[in-house]
Structures are given as structure tokens and as C-alpha cells.
Amino acid sequence: MPVSRVVVTGSAGAVGRRTCARLAELGHEVVGLDRRPSVIPAPGVVLRVVDLAVADLRAELEGADVVVHMAAGVTAGDVGTDTGHDRLAVVERLLSAADSVGVRHLVIRSSAMVYGAWPDNPVPLTEDAPVRPCPDFLFAVHRARMEEMAAAWVSGDGASGNGVAGDGDAGDPARVLTVLRPAVTVAEERPGGLASVVGAAASVRSDEGEPLGQFLHSDDLADAVACAVQARYHGPLNVAPDGWIGVDVMAELGGPGPRLRLPGRLAPVVGRLLWSTGLSPAPPGVYPYSVHPWVVANDRLRDLGWEPTHTNEEAYVAGHEPGVLDTMDARTRQQLSLAASGLVLVGLLWLVVRLVRRSTRRG
Template identity: 30%
Template sequence: MSVIVLTGIAGTLGRLLARQLHLDHEVIGLDRRDLPDRPKDIRVYTLDIRRKRCESLFRRHKVNAVVHLNIMHDFRRPQAELHAFNVLGTQRLLEYAARHGVRKFVFLSTANVYGARPDNPQFLTEEALLLAGEGFSEMRSLVSADMLVTSFFWKTPQVETVILRPAHILGTATNGPSAYLSLPCIPTVLGFDPMIQVMHESEVVGAIVAALAPGRRGVYNLAGPPAAPLSALAKYLGKRTLPLPYSVLRALAQRAWQMGVAEVPPPELDFLRFPCLVDDARARRELGFEPRLTLPQTLDLLRKSPTFRRSVR
């Protein structure tokens, strides 16, 4: 039975993935939070991955694979803290993997690292530049972490390294996309109706499991069902939209962000204007990843989430 270290095990994706992996593997969870309702055969250590104590786990256990989900997406944190946690923490894990003979390293990034831009092609391949940080400073630590793992992939061939860049993830987690589509009235940018790719969290878990198979390595975009206009997503969910001029919406978003009542920072409004669609052909071809859920099924599962149900009370 192989040993898999799973960082961020207390998060939504971490819990879902752990419950699937522990059936066939020995799972060791790392998180700053505990996971009290875990299966009994999963060990969880409440450690900061940047601390030296974390490396002792790699010394004590013959770790075969690392799945790194423990990335901070809370853009209210100072940029120095985001850099320290996301970039330096990832760097420490890569060092442990290289020093202790880990055979597989899977990193969950995001397709948002490409950035939503007016000059984007219809679909972005894995070779596209990661430009999200240019106008969105809060994204810089995520871009840097992705580039760090990609560099490790090229420089450390003895470790099978996989970088996954999923489209907007919907599900039970209170993340930006789920919270936005759960609003009672969805604000949009007047004159824009961008195509949007979404995928359910269970599909992301399936892609991670596929990436753990021997021989799979490289960078992979992930997408769910075919993209649809933002207006179509809102209509299916039974939501009204409120089109506003960009300058007005930007000012309102800035004020809401400062007051702590908005889930996403103002620069993310670019995703309501410009495309950021990924080409997932490589993942389908090399990982064998085929999304099972249709767009209506994905949105129906969002409807059942606590965040969405609270919005319709």
C-alpha cells in the first residue's frame, strides 16, 4: 500500500479526496486545522508545512506521493503572508520530495493564473503565459507557486510532477465562483456576457486521482462541461442579473471589499468582461480525464450547496 501525503486535508477538496484515496492507500494529512470526522485509518498532523517538523514526517514514512492542496486563496491576507504561505510553503514541500525519494508530486493550481484578458485566444493551452498577476496583485503568489512547481517538473525528472489548472470550481466550498452564482441578484458588467467554464468539485477529485497514476507527468488544464454564457448560467439557476457600467460596478465592488462583505476582490471583475477559457484536450488524452457531469447536473449540485440554499431563503 503506497503512502500519500495530502496537504490541505481539512478543506472541502481535501476531505473528498481523502475519503476516496484511503480505500487503496495510506493517507497522511497535513493541515493547520484538524479533521475530527476523518476515517480512523487516516492520520492527520496539524502542522505548518513551512516548519522543519514537517520534514520529519518524510523521514519517518516512506512517502510515495504528495498531493498539495494547501494553498491560501484568502486575498484579504497581506501579500507578504500569501507569498510566505503559498510560495515558500510549496518550495519546502518540493525540497522534501526531492530529498526523500518521493516518486509523485501533484499540485492543484487554477486556470485563473492565465488571467482574463481581452487579447486571450478562444482557448488557452498549457503553453500560454501566466499573466494574471499583471493587473491582479493578489494573484501573484498563486502564479509564483505554479511557476515554481513547473520549474521543479523540468529540473527534477526523477519525481513525476503534475500541475493541474482547473476552471472555476463549483460545489459545497464557499469559494468565489460558488458565492457569486449564489447571490440573490447577480451583478454583471453592462455590455458583456463572457463564456464561462465551470466544473464540480467531485470532477476535480477525479482528475487528481487520475494524475496519481504512474507515468503521468506535466501541466494539464481541466474543464468540465462545455462553456456557456454567464447569462445562461444565471438563467438556469433562476437568478436575476443586474447589468451595471464597469466603472460603477468597480466602485461598488471596491467599497464592498473594503467593508468585508464581498467574497472576491475588484480585479476579479475582469472575468465578467474577458475570456479565460482553457483547452483541456491534453488532460483528456493523457490523463484519460472525461468529465461525467453535464452543465445542468453541475449547476443542480450547486443548488444543493449550503451557500446557495442560504441565498434563497
């Protein structure tokens, strides 16, 4: 494709930095926007410190052919509805500015979590599957709403419409919308917030189901963005390595640690207790994603020429932060892991008894 002026939001993040560099390598004129100062930019990349919530975004997007929205928005650990509303207001400002200055191609980073984790999900999910995020997990609900707003931008209905991104959206034929739905994304610099939340939720296993995991390296997501820009692809694209891994493989790769297997009704209760006491970063709403399937197929993106360079296992290991247990021999690790699991279970039982007694006294 001809050289384009590409504006990338969230350019200071792990994926944003890689995306800017990859687009510049392809010859595009790249401008990165982020409220945090970043490291020295890659050759061909101009970085600007910009707060999307207050800046004049029309001035920032002026002359842009493509806008790649990678800014984080709601994080996996957020639970307040006010947070989601504020982040969506930023999306609305960005879409309004893109409309005003004549941006023709918008690429947004959504999530495979918008499909929701449901017992009847096919394995794997394709882009034709309905968008039905688990309603109590704000991260997924926010991403689904962002997709609706972007679809409204394409149709010309404004940023508050109720459309869902799809292959056949009506509207301005000159406007292109690419919706990337990546699996859990990790980078070598540090474990991602979503990866930490999903891992914590999976540590409390339910007998209702065995979680399947997909882990995407940030390099591969950056390559997917570049592929979408080059192809000017209109519609949703799943982004994930080939296949998936089971919970036993994740446990082996992640090293030892306390893991509980509980009856289906008890597992979410334990998860809520761990969250409320600060012992887990996983909010209660993420629990279904550790029980029911939501892994995705990558065939459509592969047909555009994209290929993953990291397997699920490689990405998982890259995002795993080694701890003290990783330096111990296998026997010692096993003993400590069993002891820790026992202590966690005893502590949870104590909390349950305490809450029941408190409820009885109030009654």
C-alpha cells in the same frame, strides 16, 4: 501503477477529503496533513494534524513517493501582499522537505486563473497558453508563483527559481511534476470561496464583455488528482467539465438577485465601492475575470482516461446556497430583485457623490 505512499496536504478540505478517499480506493497508502482536525478518515487513510508553517515537514514526508499539495494558501478574498509571501514560504518549506527526502512525484493544485482574463484569450484555452495572471488578483498571482517554484524543484534549482511549469522542463528525469489548473471548484457542503467571489464580481456586469463560466465539482477534481497520480503525468493539466455556460444561464441557475449592467468604465468603480464598503466579497482585482474569457479545454486530461461526472450546470447548482428568494414565486422574486437592484444603484450613486464632495473639500 504500484502501490505508493501518498501524502496529501489540505486533507480536511472538501477536495482534500475526497482525494484521500479516492487514492485509498485505488490501493495507495494515504497520509493526510491538515492543521484542522477532520472528520473520521476514509478506510486506508491516516490523518495527522499538522501546521505546514512550523512542523518538521521532512519527518512528515519521510517515505513518501508522491506529495499532493491541496492546501488552500492564498484565498480568493485575500488582497495583502504579506499574506501571499507567508503562503509561499509554506510552499518553499514543503518543496525543500520533498527535495530532502527524495519525493519523486509532486502534484500541485493551481488554478485556471493563472492564464489570466484577457480580451485576446482564445476560447477555450489549452495548456499551451502562456501563464499571465491578472496582476491585481493576488489569488491568481500566488498560484502562478507556486507553479514557478514547483518547476524549480523539478529542475533542481531550488524553490525560489523563476521557471514556469511545462511539458519539457529540464532537470532530474526521475522527478515528475503535475500541475492541475482547475476551473472554479464547488462542493455540496458549502459554496466555495472562489465561487462566491466570482459570482459576486459577475453580478456587476460590464458592457465590455459577457463572462463565460466553468464550474467543477469537487468529486471531479479529486478524480483528476487520482488520474494524475496513476498516470505519473508530467506537465500542466486543465481540469474542467466539457464546455462552459453564459452569464444568463448562471443567473437563471443561481436564482434572483441584484444584478447591475453598467458602462465599462463605471463597472470596476462600482465593484471597488462594493468591496470597500463590505457589500461584496469580490476584491477589485478579480474584475477582469468577470469580463474577459478564461475558460479552458480538458482534452489533455480526458486523453489520460479522466471523465467529468458533473456538468457545469450541475456543479453550479451544487455550489449554490439557497436563500429566502428561492422559496418565493417568480413574480415576487422578480419584483424584489428589481427593487433591490434599484436600491443598490441609488446607494452607489450616493457613495460616488459623497466621495466627490469629500475630494472637492480636501482640494
